[in-house]
Amino acid sequence: MVEYCGKTFRCPMELAVHLISGKWKAVILWNLSEGALRFTALNRCFPGVSEKVLTAQLRSLEKDGMIKRTIYPEVPLRVEYELSVLGKSLIPILQEINTWGAGFQEINNVPSSEKGEI
Helix, strand or coil, rough: CCCCCEEEECCHHHHHHHHCCCCCHHHHEEEEEECCEEEHHHHCCCCCCCCCHCCCCCHHHHCCEEEEEEEEEECCCEEEEEEEHHHHHHHHHHHHHHHHHHHHHHHHHCCCCCCCCC
């Protein structure tokens, strides 16, 4: 059993899946693998996702130590998000998931969107 933030998980795998679950968490991390991004840039990466949902996912990732949020005291206020050391450690795993997804897509003849990779 694993305890984290008042929740009990049966094993480390269940905890890990919980930490990156959510429709957007993994792809947020994937987009941040190239470097820090401002909220508006992240928001453009996910058309159709409300700012409220994106904010909630970012807060959760920050709370769990996957990303760092930096506020610059400028006018207008500038906020950037970047991977933490812990978040960076997930990138090889996310690369493998992306490779697996591409293979699944090819085997099952799943068409690509016009935008291509996230």
